[in-house]
Amino acid sequence: MRILHTSDWHIGRSFHGHSTLDALSGVLDVLVGQVRENAVDAVIVAGDVFDSAAPSAACYPVLSRTLAALADAGARVVVTSGNHDSAARLGFQSALLRADITVLTDPTSVGTPVTLADEHGPVHVYGIPYLEPAIVRHLWPGVELRNQAQTMRHALDLVRADLAERGGRSIVAAHCFAAGVDATPGVEREIRQGGLDVVPLTAFDGPDYVALGHIHGRQQLSERVRYAGAPLHYSFGEAGKPRGSWLVDLDADGLSSVRWLDLPVPRALVTLEGPLDDLLTHERFDAHRGDWVRAEYTDSTPQPDPMRRLQARFPWCATVVHAPAETRPDDGEGYARRVRAARDDAEVIDAFLAHVREGEGASPAERELIRHVLDARAVAEAHA
Known part of the structure; x- marks a missing residue:
């Protein structure tokens, strides 16, 4: 069986005041094409489908079209909610979706799989929506759920208990901050407090593959535990990091292979540095006229109206920082x-x-x- 692992679409997110809906729609169209070309049996979207709990009306058609297109390409689609999503809003339309699209937002569904099958037998897909300990602990009285680590471990215990009875191969989709990840500062909304909400890797023992969401960059924590990252760059801190998804193959014995499928980057992100006059005139910057630009001008003093002047040359200049090349030592004269x-x-x-x-x-x-x-x-x- 072939699984495509994607996550963190963040439909509706803006980039320095610019809408990303059109760019994201184009990238998701490519992802649909990859599903068709690679004969993918199931697509897992591991949370943060929307960027906010109350997405605008324009966001819903992007999701509906993409899910339908993935199913039309021959894939069974399983979606879980993330910490950015409103589980109620995302789950509201789940009953209205077609049979080959499942949206899992109900915490009480943890431990109950979506079961697929191939020539080797069943494959159980366990979707774990984002679980906020303070909100879900009443669902499991008698279980101590004070942080993400305890909550996720309990959810995985439910999965392991169910899997022990059913047998067969298994996939888990979850949305959390796992130990060992390299996060991008200021990008992933914090779902941890002082390290207490970091989920240890051992919590994911058991399933053949764990498809994680929340971290925007591609991450491999082990051969069978991975983050796919976001399909678009949403911060200059992500510049240069590949965008794409994991293509996961299962054979009769479990995980067989995992390979990366690149997605296109609609507009590159670059940081340009130099004196403002150089940024405005030097030919070495010509190639970046069509890029998202973060400009750091190194003049010793602030320059007048740098954003307007830079946008005349770089229409997609999104942010300007004054970063003097030299700073004078403190002479002690306050x-x-x-x-x-x-x-x-x-x-x-x-x-x-x-x-x-x-x-x-x-x-x-x-x-x-x-x-x-x-x-x-x-x-x-x-x-x-």
Whole structure:
């Protein structure tokens, strides 16, 4: 049996204020084509289907079309909810879906598989929706569920108990923060507290393959425990990381092989660094006109209106950072002391500029302008 493991579609997520719906739709169309070309028997979507608990109306057709297209390509589709999803909203339409599409959002369904079959017998797919301990602990009285590790271990215990009775091969789909992952700072919403909610790898013992969601980058924690990551880049911290899915083959004895299927990147993400004039004019940056750009200009002082100027050259410039190439060492002369030592208003202003510019005060042209403004003010006050 052949399984395609994908996750973290985040339908409805924006990228620095830009909608990603069209780009995501195009990438998911490619994924559907890969399912057809590789004769995939089942597609597992391991959580975070939507980006928010209340997705906009435009998000639902993207999901409905994609799920139907995957099923039309010949695959059985199993979807679980993630920590970004509203289980109630995502699960609402599950009863209205066709028989070859299953959306699992009910915690009480943990331990009850979707069973598929091939020439070697049954394959049980256990979907574990995101389980928030405080919300689900009442469902299992007498079981201590204070954190993600305990909750996920209990869910996997239910899976193992059911599997021991049924026999056969098994796949688990879950959404959590597993020990050993390399997360992208600021991307994956925290579902852990002080390390307590990290799920140990041993919790996943038993199934032939564990399809995880939540981490946006491709991760292999063991031969049989993996993250597929998101199909789009949603942060500059993800730049350069491949996008795609895992193609998982099971034979009569269980896991046979796993290989990666790349997905296209609609628009590359790059970080460009240099003086602002270079970023605006140098030919070495010409190739990035069509990329998402994070610009770090290294001028010693902040420059006027850098975003507007950069977007004239890079229409997809999404963020600008002032990162001076050199910073002056602290001379021990604090701002308050500089102000107290100032002999007139011009020196007060110069002290302020030196403070906010990391040591560089007013330029000669600025000093002239400051003196002109102060003189004009003095004349106006004298005639008031």
